[in-house]
Amino acid sequence: MLYQRGMITAPNVVLAGIVGSGKSSLAKSLYTRSLPFGRRVYVPGDPKGEHTAVAEAVGGKAIILGHGLRNRLNPLDEGHRPAAASDAEWAAQLASRRRDLIGALAETVLDRQLTPLEHTAIDLALADAVRSAPVPILPMVVDRILSPDPTDDPEHRLAEDGRLVGHALRRLVAGDLAGLFDGPSTVRFDPTLPMVSLDLSRVTENSTLISVLMTCSSAWMEGALADPDGGQRWVVYDEAWRLMAYPALLRRMDAQWRLARHYGIANMLIFHKLTDLDNVGDSGSAMRALASSLLANAETRIVYRQEPDQLGSTAAALGLSGTEQKLLPTLGIGQGLWRVKDRSFVVQHQLHPDELAAFDTTARMTGALALADWDSSAEGSAPCRIGAGSEACHGD
Ligand SMILES: Nc1ncnc2c1ncn2[C@@H]1O[C@H](COP(=O)(O)OP(=O)(O)O)[C@@H](O)[C@H]1O
Ligand SMILES: [Mg+2]
Incomplete structure (x- = not known):
């Protein structure tokens, strides 16, 4: 307002x-x-x-x-296309959105900024994955970072440049996070x-x-x-x-x-x-x-x-x-x-x-009994009085 x-x-x-x-x-x-x-x-x-x-x-x-x-959610999904975007604009938007996301994921897992060489490794792998499937999925990108297309990598240095990034992202497709973001969205x-x-x-x-x-x-x-x-x-x-x-x-x-x-x-x-x-x-x-x-x-x-x-x-x-x-x-x-x-x-x-009944996070007890308790306590007085210690009403 x-x-x-x-x-x-x-x-x-x-x-x-x-x-x-x-x-x-x-x-x-x-x-x-x-x-x-x-x-x-x-x-x-x-x-x-x-x-x-x-x-x-x-x-x-x-x-x-x-x-x-x-x-499963595929972070490389095309998503919603704005009506006003031309084909070329849309392709550019999509490519940069995907590049940013993969870069951010890799930086988060590595806990440091990417080097220019690593950015290039991601870029080429993404482009290659997009060429091979209309909607790429994360495992394709990881594969291509770890073993790049030979035509992209005539001197065999790209694979070396992308090794750390590839393994960091691999954690999302084969490691402890596998099964959440590694396939087409369901x-x-x-x-x-x-x-x-x-x-x-x-x-x-x-x-x-x-x-x-x-x-x-x-x-x-x-x-x-x-x-x-x-x-x-x-x-x-x-x-x-x-x-x-x-x-x-x-x-x-x-x-x-x-x-x-x-x-x-x-x-x-x-x-x-x-x-x-x-x-x-x-x-x-x-x-x-x-x-x-x-x-x-x-x-x-x-x-x-x-x-x-x-x-x-x-x-x-x-x-x-x-x-x-x-x-x-x-x-x-x-x-x-x-x-x-x-x-x-x-x-x-x-x-x-x-609202209290619907939002409550303290009641570990579930079901009608818990709701009934809250209702009756709400009847007469404020359910959780101001100044009550955090022990009485904590969320964790
Ligand atoms: N405005 C309020 N009045 C009465 N009780 C409240 C109020 N806000 C929160 N509570 C109670 O405190 C509990 C913890 O609140 P919550 O919003 O989960 O805290 P936080 O998110 O800060 O950890 C809730 O379950 C609710 O029972
Ligand atoms: Mg909270």
């Missing part, structure tokens, strides 16, 4: 707070309450699987990925649904691999997102601190955030503390600058409860006053300091009892 009135110019939201402070619940309220106004919601990677029930409740779809499950991304979420909770816990998955899945959604006629949409990165540690992902996110306004997209980035952004790259590095620009590109910054050792850095990052800073450790569940551009508000997020 503020965006429509021109009071803010960037619709992106950054939300930080300790585990159990109510971040995900706020996100779920913000996006579900916007559905009746025609907004759509995409969650490109949900490591805890906590948006799945919400997606199903609102008539959307959750795609559950995991070892031993049938679902599901379609339907951008007309009110909500689509990628549930990664069945993927074995490992931060590098989850980040790789989030890169693949956000790229997979990107084709459909990059449509200026797609209407207004939320893209929610819950548990985003997992992404922040990877420069390649950060660069992609930064590019997406810059385009957000053009495409009618509001990004929501959820993490624990603002210093998650500081852990990116060395101090003063280009990566650190990128991380700060993500923060700068969000005119709405919501700070939930912070650990005492975080207060100084949070205050510095957001330019908080002494009073605002003192407030942070006293915030209860669902309470936050909202900084909208240069104005500050203390906001209590009121969860409707039905």
